[in-house]
Amino acid sequence: MRDQETGCLFLKNVHYFDPSEGVLGYGNVLIREGRVESMGEVGPSGAVREIDGGGGLLCPGFVDLHAHFREPGYEYKETIATGSKAAVAGGFTAVCVMANTDPVNDNADVTRAIRERALDVGLARVYPIGAVTRGLGGEHLTEMGRLSEAGCIAFSDDGKPVSTSRMLRRALSYSRLFNRPVIDHCEDPELSDRGVMNEGSVSADLGLAGIPNASEEVCVARDLSVLEACGGRLHVAHLSTAGGVRMVREAKRRNLAVTAETCPHYFSLTDEAVRCHGTHAKMNPPLRRESDRLAVIEGLKDGTIDVIATDHAPHAPHEKEQEFDRAPFGIIGLETAFSLSLALVREGHLSLSELIYRLSFRPAALFGLPHGRLVPGGLADFVLLDLSGEWEAGRPGYYSKSRNSPFTGSLMKGKVLKTIVGGRVVFDGEGDVCG
Amino acid sequence: MINRLISPEVPAFGPHLLSVVDLSPEVLTGILDTAESFLEVGHQSVKKVPVLRGKTLLNLFYESSTRTRSSFEIAAKRLSADVINISTTQSSVTKGESLIDTVRTIEALGADGVVIRHPSSGAPAFVSSRVGCHVINGGDGCHQHPTQALLDLFTIRRKLGRIGGLTVAIIGDILHSRVARSNITTLSRMGARVRLVAPPTLLPRGIEDWPVEIFHSLEKGIEGCDVVMALRLQLERAAGGFIPSVAEYARLYGLNAPLLERVAPGALVMHPGPVNRGIEISGEEEFTESSAILSQVEFGVSVRMAVLYLLMGGGPEEVLAGGAVPDKGGKE
Numbered sequence: 001m002r003d004q005e006t007g008c009l010f011l012k013n014v015h016y017f018d019p020s021e022g023v024l025g026y027g028n029v030l031i032r033e034g035r036v037e038s039m040g041e042v043g044p045s046g047a048v049r050e051i052d053g054g055g056g057l058l059c060p061g062f063v064d065l066h067a068h069f070r071e072p073g074y075e076y077k078e079t080i081a082t083g084s085k086a087a088v089a090g091g092f093t094a095v096c097v098m099a100n101t102d103p104v105n106d107n108a109d110v111t112r113a114i115r116e117r118a119l120d121v122g123l124a125r126v127y128p129i130g131a132v133t134r135g136l137g138g139e140h141l142t143e144m145g146r147l148s149e150a151g152c153i154a155f156s157d158d159g160k161p162v163s164t165s166r167m168l169r170r171a172l173s174y175s176r177l178f179n180r181p182v183i184d185h186c187e188d189p190e191l192s193d194r195g196v197m198n199e200g201s202v203s204a205d206l207g208l209a210g211i212p213n214a215s216e217e218v219c220v221a222r223d224l225s226v227l228e229a230c231g232g233r234l235h236v237a238h239l240s241t242a243g244g245v246r247m248v249r250e251a252k253r254r255n256l257a258v259t260a261e262t263c264p265h266y267f268s269l270t271d272e273a274v275r276c277h278g279t280h281a282k283m284n285p286p287l288r289r290e291s292d293r294l295a296v297i298e299g300l301k302d303g304t305i306d307v308i309a310t311d312h313a314p315h316a317p318h319e320k321e322q323e324f325d326r327a328p329f330g331i332i333g334l335e336t337a338f339s340l341s342l343a344l345v346r347e348g349h350l351s352l353s354e355l356i357y358r359l360s361f362r363p364a365a366l367f368g369l370p371h372g373r374l375v376p377g378g379l380a381d382f383v384l385l386d387l388s389g390e391w392e393a394g395r396p397g398y399y400s401k402s403r404n405s406p407f408t409g410s411l412m413k414g415k416v417l418k419t420i421v422g423g424r425v426v427f428d429g430e431g432d433v434c435g
Numbered sequence: 436m437i438n439r440l441i442s443p444e445v446p447a448f449g450p451h452l453l454s455v456v457d458l459s460p461e462v463l464t465g466i467l468d469t470a471e472s473f474l475e476v477g478h479q480s481v482k483k484v485p486v487l488r489g490k491t492l493l494n495l496f497y498e499s500s501t502r503t504r505s506s507f508e509i510a511a512k513r514l515s516a517d518v519i520n521i522s523t524t525q526s527s528v529t530k531g532e533s534l535i536d537t538v539r540t541i542e543a544l545g546a547d548g549v550v551i552r553h554p555s556s557g558a559p560a561f562v563s564s565r566v567g568c569h570v571i572n573g574g575d576g577c578h579q580h581p582t583q584a585l586l587d588l589f590t591i592r593r594k595l596g597r598i599g600g601l602t603v604a605i606i607g608d609i610l611h612s613r614v615a616r617s618n619i620t621t622l623s624r625m626g627a628r629v630r631l632v633a634p635p636t637l638l639p640r641g642i643e644d645w646p647v648e649i650f651h652s653l654e655k656g657i658e659g660c661d662v663v664m665a666l667r668l669q670l671e672r673a674a675g676g677f678i679p680s681v682a683e684y685a686r687l688y689g690l691n692a693p694l695l696e697r698v699a700p701g702a703l704v705m706h707p708g709p710v711n712r713g714i715e716i717s718g719e720e721e722f723t724e725s726s727a728i729l730s731q732v733e734f735g736v737s738v739r740m741a742v743l744y745l746l747m748g749g750g751p752e753e754v755l756a757g758g759a760v761p762d763k764g765g766k767e
Contacts, residue, residue, distance in 0.1 A: 203641065205616070323558045
């Protein structure tokens with residue numbers, strides 16, 4: 001990796017877009033020592049490698065604020081190596097990974113181990129998210145200072161909500177010391193009550209225990225009240241309900257320091273998908289009704305929902321291939337996120353520039369990461385896109401170690417041609433990850 | 436006997452029976468007519484016909500069950516099938532074997548059909564998508580209990596002569612009831628009006644599109660009904676907070692003789708069993724003539740014979756051959 005970073009790459013014949021300034025141009029991009037040297041009508045002065053972009057769209061690499069790479073502890077589901085391959089194949093050059101590993105990322109040793117492993121792998125940039133409470137136990141705050149120094153860029157007990165309103169209050173207040181956000185998985189476990197899918201007409205038909213919208217909404221309401229009372233920065237993970245979107249919208253109007261993400265499945269599918277995709281349509285929060293799907297899209301349009309994250313949650317086939325109520329929650333998402341999101345542009349909900357903004361610059365800005373820009377002097381982390389390219393999800397396979405996706409076999413529109421991290425091509429078109 | 440068996444024109448269904456949702460009124464009628472012809476077998480001195488000779492049926496029960504399991508077993512044996520019963524307490528399931536591995540093993544053993552009773556909704560459908568033999572849902576979670584709904588239809592048609600135009604009240608824990616889910620579909624498909632009678636905590640959310648009328652008051656709900664069907668109350672529902680106590684449930688939703696004065700003349704009282712005496716139903720001795728509960732059990736065997744025969748019997752020609760040339764089965 002180092003060799004090429006010091007080298008020089010000449011990318012010619014591309015449309016390039018910088019979402020931080022909203023600038024679109026056409027021409028060539030010269031990259032030296034991992035950074036953009038110049039762009040536009042520039043020549044290949046001293047470049048060791050030249051790539052013809054074929055007129056594709058060059059954007060800053062996507063930044064995922066929410067993924068599970070499962071290492072350490074659950075390497076049979078995913079590793080930092082396979083997760084990173086999936087990331088760059090999906091156009092993501094930076095990925096924030098959740099703390100629910102084994103051991104939990106609640107101490108600096110685990111944080112450093114994750115970062116070192118990711119550097120060895122040398123594909124996507126991996127940013128660890130530290131736990132809010134020790135062992136995700138919900139009782140004692142982690143040493144957020146040491147975790148921040150070791151490289152944690154945010155804190156979350158994701159997989160479950162921050163246990164109590166008192167703990168949330170402490171976490172939001174204390175994390176202000178380091179200007180790091182607290183990410184909450186908003187769910188009231190009492191209302192979810194062993195539910196396994198959205199509560200509604202589909203769960204009624206299928207006889208499966210339901211998770212009501214109120215389960216998310218009660219927790220969003222709690223979090224916003226606590227945030228208002230004690231300050232700090234709150235990032236709401238995987239927003240899925242109309243009520244949740246409405247409350248975040250109102251809170252933003254009142255200038256509370258809240259941001260939010262949703263995931264492609266919440267604006268692509270409804271709970272009807274459970275009927276045909278079974279456990280591959282099982283995730284938490286669950287796929288909701290059509291009215292919620294539309295509200296999530298509305299939230300993205302008006303900026304209530306800041307970013308699209310993946311909640312990439314790999315599980316092994318033997319875990320998903322069992323009874324619906326026994327299978328674990330979660331689906332993989334890194335490799336399909338861009339294509340699914342591009343549908344929002346085709347359907348007229350978002351402009352292409354808004355979409356790129358919500359996949360790159362906006363998430364980077366939320367967590368203070370130096371990504372999401374395509375400007376002279378900026379990091380050369382890019383994705384080259386073919387907006388009309390078609391491919392079939394999961395065929396012949398996924399780069400992820402797991403294949404738990406309801407989209408497998410679906411026709412995807414919008415293709416990642418190349419992914420570049422630090423001036424080095426890490427994913428090269430027709431199925432090559434340059435590991 | 437054999438000739439009469441083939442006579443009902445039953446439109447094709449199968450290869451599995453997972454849910455009643457896909458069964459048209461014609462198929463339902465065909466199954467009931469077939470069951471009718473099997474009713475005689477139970478009254479013969481030799482209660483056996485050779486239509487499933489050489490076939491193996493597996494009863495795979497992940498939940499305790501007396502009547503459904505033995506009903507399937509008797510039905511299969513009367514059709515001359517070989518029957519193996521596996522219950523979770525005595526199998527490798529208790530050693531942690533997954534459902535899919537259990538079923539693959541069973542398939543490798545050469546079963547032609549599997550009856551599955553499982554606490555997880557959707558488990559039989561999951562199995563059917565991964566094995567090559569016939570799968571019959573013997574009750575899955577809170578989802579479906581197709582043969583119960585079929586035997587309930589059969590009981591009503593036999594006792595009252597018709598199904599279309601009747602009003603049927605289903606009383607109790609609709610939320611957790613696979614019996615209710617299957618019955619609502621089959622009854623309304625055959626032209627009955629269905630009422631659900633339950634406290635709000637025991638009704639699912641999202642049932643606006645179900646073809647039912649909802650009542651919270653038992654008195655109003657059973658008024659003028661031709662059939663009242665009480666569901667079994669799992670006693671742990673009180674601990675789950677769905678009802679404050681079993682006693683209060685019995686007071687508000689228990690059937691008894693004075694209440695039954697409100698139903699239509701000649702109405703039936705049904706229950707999928709086993710009955711919690713004094714909770715869903717009390718003082719049954721005062722209305723024995725309207726109780727169809729034991730008939731449901733008896734008819735259950737004929738209905739399950741019909742289902743097994745139609746799914747696994749291999750068609751009229753094979754049946755005819757098996758009946759007309761008794762040696763043939765032995766030579767194969």
